[in-house]
Amino acid sequence: MANKPILQVINATKRYAGKTVVDRLSFDLYKGEIVGLLGPNGAGKTTTMRMIVGLISITEGDVLVHGHSIKHRYVQAVSHLGGVIENPEFYPFFSGYENLRHYARMYADVSEQRIAEVVALIGLSDVIHKRSDAYSLGMKQRLGIAQALLHKPSLLVLDEPTNGLDPAGIREMRDYFKRIARSEGVAILVSSHLLSEIELMCDRVVIIQNGKLVDTQTVSAPLEDNQASVIAFEVDDPPKARQILAARYPEGADGIVAGTHTVSLPVERERITEILALLLAAQLRIFSVQPVRKNLEDRFLEKTGGNRIV
Numbered sequence: 001m002a003n004k005p006i007l008q009v010i011n012a013t014k015r016y017a018g019k020t021v022v023d024r025l026s027f028d029l030y031k032g033e034i035v036g037l038l039g040p041n042g043a044g045k046t047t048t049m050r051m052i053v054g055l056i057s058i059t060e061g062d063v064l065v066h067g068h069s070i071k072h073r074y075v076q077a078v079s080h081l082g083g084v085i086e087n088p089e090f091y092p093f094f095s096g097y098e099n100l101r102h103y104a105r106m107y108a109d110v111s112e113q114r115i116a117e118v119v120a121l122i123g124l125s126d127v128i129h130k131r132s133d134a135y136s137l138g139m140k141q142r143l144g145i146a147q148a149l150l151h152k153p154s155l156l157v158l159d160e161p162t163n164g165l166d167p168a169g170i171r172e173m174r175d176y177f178k179r180i181a182r183s184e185g186v187a188i189l190v191s192s193h194l195l196s197e198i199e200l201m202c203d204r205v206v207i208i209q210n211g212k213l214v215d216t217q218t219v220s221a222p223l224e225d226n227q228a229s230v231i232a233f234e235v236d237d238p239p240k241a242r243q244i245l246a247a248r249y250p251e252g253a254d255g256i257v258a259g260t261h262t263v264s265l266p267v268e269r270e271r272i273t274e275i276l277a278l279l280l281a282a283q284l285r286i287f288s289v290q291p292v293r294k295n296l297e298d299r300f301l302e303k304t305g306g307n308r309i310v
């Protein structure tokens with residue numbers, strides 16, 4: 001991406017009493033991107049987020065928000081970010097609106113119109129004048145995000161925002177993130193232990209373990225393995241297709257798998273045409289050819305050596 005990153009984490013390191021919990025961690029976020037911060041329990045996700053939003057000091061390295069160092073230009077850096085790190089707390093006897101109004105006083109220029117804008121954006125218009133202690137967990141999470149968006153930050157940092165939500169609530173939250181990223185151009189960093197959610201919600205994922213970066217990758221991009229990718233050929237007779245391919249490639253026969261609708265095998269791109277020709281010559285009908293993407297969980301377990309997230 002050619003534009004300047006909104007967030008730059010540069011060799012960020014956090015030590016507590018000599019114990020390194022975040023270790024020279026570096027990654028960037030760009031405008032409108034939703035990036036997942038993924039890692040097993042104790043990997044250092046919350047500590048990383050706390051450093052990014054300026055809640056704790058950085059032992060070594062730095063974090064730049066909109067080019068401002070959180071260490072040296074704290075006020076400027078913080079003015080460009082919004083975060084929900086712990087469960088958001090509200091005045092229970094105030095309505096959602098009154099809570100937002102109260103919080104808005106912290107800033108010089110949050111208009112009534114801006115409050116209405118964030119309320120609509122996060123889908124709270126119908127309940128905004130109800131007392132906040134009557135809100136569901138999902139509504140409270142959304143009110144927290146609305147609050148974090150009031151001053152039009154360029155970066156939103158959310159620690160486990162889908163925690164405790166039911167599947168419908170999680171799906172809703174995901175749609176709101178996409179709306180926020182699209183309509184406000186905000187870069188969103190979100191941590192979660194729900195791998196499948198990160199996969200659906202994020203454009204990219206930063207995987208950490210023991211405070212170190214183990215991988216960063218685009219969720220939608222095909223895997224960049226050095227080995228051949230696994231390609232699935234959808235055919236009318238997978239067992240027959242398997243037989244033909246195994247006869248032609250006996251050395252790789254073990255890797256050729258016949259499913260209900262497909263035959264799949266690891267194959268280099270240049271050889272796909274050759275396989276198609278073989279299948280066609282055997283009078284098989286071919287309906288589609290697709291790379292088999294490993295899901296994020298497979299990739300995560302591969303990268304972290306089998307540590308499950310929860």
Ligand SMILES: Nc1ncnc2c1ncn2[C@@H]1O[C@H](COP(=O)(O)OP(=O)(O)OP(=O)(O)O)[C@@H](O)[C@H]1O
Pocket residue numbers: 016021039040041042043044045046047048193
């Ligand atoms: N204030 C602190 N003092 C000492 N150690 C700490 C402190 N805060 C965090 N740690 C340690 O740092 C490591 C990373 O913790 P952190 O909460 O950042 O991980 P996490 O990836 O968010 O984990 P989880 O998914 O369990 O919330 C843990 O070993 C934790 O015990």
